[in-house]
Amino acid sequence: MTDKHTHRLSADDWDEVNFPRCAESDFDRVLETTLTRRGFLSGVLAFGSAAAVMGPGLLSASAARAEELASVSRFPFKPIDIQTDGTVHVPEGYQWKVLTRWGDPLFTDADGYDITDGGSPELSDRIFGENTDGMETFVYQGHQLLVVNHEYTNNDINLPAAQEGTPASADDVLKLQNLQGISVIEITEGDNGWQIVKDSPYNRRITHNSPMRIAGPAAGHDLLKTAADPSGTQSLGTMNNCGSGRTPWGTYLTCEENFNGYFGSTDAEKAPASELVGAGYSRYGIGADGWGYDYHKWDERFDTAKTPNEPHRVGWVVEIDPNNPESTPVKHTGLGRFKHENAEVVVAHDGRIVVYMGDDERGEFIYRFVSNGTYAPGASTEGLLDDGILYAAKFNDDQTGQWVALTPESTGMEQAELLIFARQAASAVGATTMDRPEWISANPHAIEVYCCLTNNKNRGVQPNAGGDDTSVNGPNPRETNHYGQIVRWRPHNDDHASETFDWDLYVMAGNPELYNNQYGGSENITAGNLFNSPDGMAFDSNGLLWIQTDGDDSNEEDFAGMGNNQMLVGDPATGEIARFLTGPKGSEVTGLAWSADRRTMFVGIQHPGGEFPDAGSLPRSSIITVKRDDNGLVG
Ligand code: FEO
Ligand code: CA
Numbered sequence: 356m357t358d359k360h361t362h363r364l365s366a367d368d369w370d371e372v373n374f375p376r377c378a379e380s381d382f383d384r385v386l387e388t389t390l391t392r393r394g395f396l397s398g399v400l401a402f403g404s405a406a407a408v409m410g411p412g413l414l415s416a417s418a419a420r421a422e423e424l425a426s427v428s429r430f431p432f433k434p435i436d437i438q439t440d441g442t443v444h445v446p447e448g449y450q451w452k453v454l455t456r457w458g459d460p461l462f463t464d465a466d467g468y469d470i471t472d473g474g475s476p477e478l479s480d481r482i483f484g485e486n487t488d489g490m491e492t493f494v495y496q497g498h499q500l501l502v503v504n505h506e507y508t509n510n511d512i513n514l515p516a517a518q519e520g521t522p523a524s525a526d527d528v529l530k531l532q533n534l535q536g537i538s539v540i541e542i543t544e545g546d547n548g549w550q551i552v553k554d555s556p557y558n559r560r561i562t563h564n565s566p567m568r569i570a571g572p573a574a575g576h577d578l579l580k581t582a583a584d585p586s587g588t589q590s591l592g593t594m595n596n597c598g599s600g601r602t603p604w605g606t607y608l609t610c611e612e613n614f615n616g617y618f619g620s621t622d623a624e625k626a627p628a629s630e631l632v633g634a635g636y637s638r639y640g641i642g643a644d645g646w647g648y649d650y651h652k653w654d655e656r657f658d659t660a661k662t663p664n665e666p667h668r669v670g671w672v673v674e675i676d677p678n679n680p681e682s683t684p685v686k687h688t689g690l691g692r693f694k695h696e697n698a699e700v701v702v703a704h705d706g707r708i709v710v711y712m713g714d715d716e717r718g719e720f721i722y723r724f725v726s727n728g729t730y731a732p733g734a735s736t737e738g739l740l741d742d743g744i745l746y747a748a749k750f751n752d753d754q755t756g757q758w759v760a761l762t763p764e765s766t767g768m769e770q771a772e773l774l775i776f777a778r779q780a781a782s783a784v785g786a787t788t789m790d791r792p793e794w795i796s797a798n799p800h801a802i803e804v805y806c807c808l809t810n811n812k813n814r815g816v817q818p819n820a821g822g823d824d825t826s827v828n829g830p831n832p833r834e835t836n837h838y839g840q841i842v843r844w845r846p847h848n849d850d851h852a853s854e855t856f857d858w859d860l861y862v863m864a865g866n867p868e869l870y871n872n873q874y875g876g877s878e879n880i881t882a883g884n885l886f887n888s889p890d891g892m893a894f895d896s897n898g899l900l901w902i903q904t905d906g907d908d909s910n911e912e913d914f915a916g917m918g919n920n921q922m923l924v925g926d927p928a929t930g931e932i933a934r935f936l937t938g939p940k941g942s943e944v945t946g947l948a949w950s951a952d953r954r955t956m957f958v959g960i961q962h963p964g965g966e967f968p969d970a971g972s973l974p975r976s977s978i979i980t981v982k983r984d985d986n987g988l989v990g
């Protein structure tokens with residue numbers, strides 16, 4: 356097993372390293388695609404798919420083009436250069452500050468939590484957890500609440516006494532379980548900037564052991580039942596909480612991504628209960644060893660030899676009411692089970708709820724849920740995230756696409772099965788294999804949706820984990836794609852509930868200094884904004900698109916000139932993209948939210964290296980605030 360803890364792999368890369376999929380090759384399609392040119396940006400300049408079909412030579416950026424973009428910029432800052440150091444940089448006229456970091460107490464009884472020895476298991480659910488990811492802000496009765504995911508743990512940091520971070524006791528496991536999940540914190544801004552309101556009644560940690568309710572069409576199904584919960588409706592814990600979402604009714608959505616890594620087996624020879632379950636284990640990467648958390652050796656719930664259905668109880672989108680600390684989080688099976696990145700919720704014209712979701716693994720799919728019922732402010736929201744239809748996206752090479760309903764008729768699977776094994780269901784209808792769908796974000800000022808396709812070294816090289824063909828296709832036009840792209844679609848009839856759409860590529864990342872072909876990127880990639888592996892993404896209230904990266908920060912070879920991971924901002928109308936922030940070496944920039952007055956931006960710094968943010972200390976995943984010097988609006 357590769358040592359994750361030494362190399363600080365992003366959680367997304369861990370699966371591939373530890374569970375290499377079949378290595379069949381399919382070089383049977385060439386790199387060239389034959390798209391027709393139908394960009395969205397008529398009247399301005401066509402980027403993306405237009406660039407993809409313009410062929411080599413026209414893709415790389417020109418100085419004139421960069422100048423033109425700068426002259427029409429909507430961005431109120433001077434873009435910054437790449438950085439390779441161990442701290443955060445923002446443009447002139449802006450400042451940043453740490454709001455909170457892993458180990459900070461949320462309650463005064465945890466004031467003594469000592470990160471140098473990894474802290475005590477008893478207090479590990481009273482502090483800010485590790486590896487911050489998706490987050491959202493809420494205002495409730497005048498209180499500003501920040502809800503934050505803690506995606507995974509770097510075990511060598513949290514268990515400094517353990518050999519290579521491998522848990523050596525049930526207490527070690529409990530500590531890891533407590534350091535992940537979610538933090539709900541009340542925050543307030545004073546003379547010294549933003550701070551956590553310690554002991555606020557809203558402060559709450561939700562961990563790998565917190566009680567959850569399972570709702571929706573798969574709730575109570577045999578595949579969700581365990582000895583501890585024969586009802587199949589009451590589970591414990593939400594895990595690998597990656598991206599976030601929010602509902603129009605003021606609740607938080609947390610998305611369970613690489614949940615498979617927590618499970619292992621003390622009896623690797625034990626046969627799965629059925630062919631479907633075995634296929635599911637294989638498709639979702641559930642193996643005998645897990646990812647080094649070793650929960651299964653100390654906690655039977657994670658031992659698939661003893662609790663084979665437990666993995667079916669994670670991989671969902673979970674709804675949390677931050678305003679009610681006593682509320683039980685709800686797992687919505689209607690939204691399907693896969694490696695959820697985030698959940699972007701919009702309301703269609705007729706009031707139906709539409710949820711866009713990506714499944715972040717090489718060659719997996721983009722999904723959409725459309726509710727049967729409609730939303731009205733103040734009315735009951737019961738069932739809105741469960742009673743409806745789950746769809747998978749099919750992108751055609753002619754820049755049109757369809758949402759294909761996953762139903763018993765279309766998939767040959769029972770309703771509960773097609774939700775629990777959504778990947779197999781989407782394969783059955785021939786959904787389009789994507790280059791690792793990360794965050795999805797809907798433009799608040801237009802009926803259009805963007806999705807980061809972060810990278811996919813297997814594109815055109817080997818099929819996905821279900822054996823689906825992953826030859827290059829329209830929105831995934833590059834073999835061994837290590838730069839990534841952002842696809843966007845416009846629902847037909849300007850209706851998010853419409854079954855068809857048009858699509859193009861907003862940007863293809865690349866390195867025009869090195870390549871004069873598709874790997875040079877689309878025309879809106881310039882020497883001044885090089886990046887790779889777009890991942891986090893959010894629109895601000897002005898309709899600008901903030902893009903965060905989780906890529907190769909070696910600044911060498913193919914990635915020369917890209918520096919540390921970063922946050923850029925894009926103008927959907929012009930295609931212009933500018934670098935706003937750079938993270939410390941080794942970190943991923945992920946998670947973005949704004950204060951109620953839009954004068955503060957909250958940005959997550961995950962798995963930093965070095966001594967960020969405190970000299971002489973262990974590196975600590977942190978949330979920072981970014982403000983203008985003049986306290987002006989930042990989004
Ligand atoms: Fe946790 Fe796909 O990012
Ligand atoms: Ca990550």
Ligand code: CA
Nearest residue numbers: 597793890891
């Ligand atoms: Ca991510």
Ligand code: CA
Nearest residue numbers: 367809890905
């Ligand atoms: Ca990522």
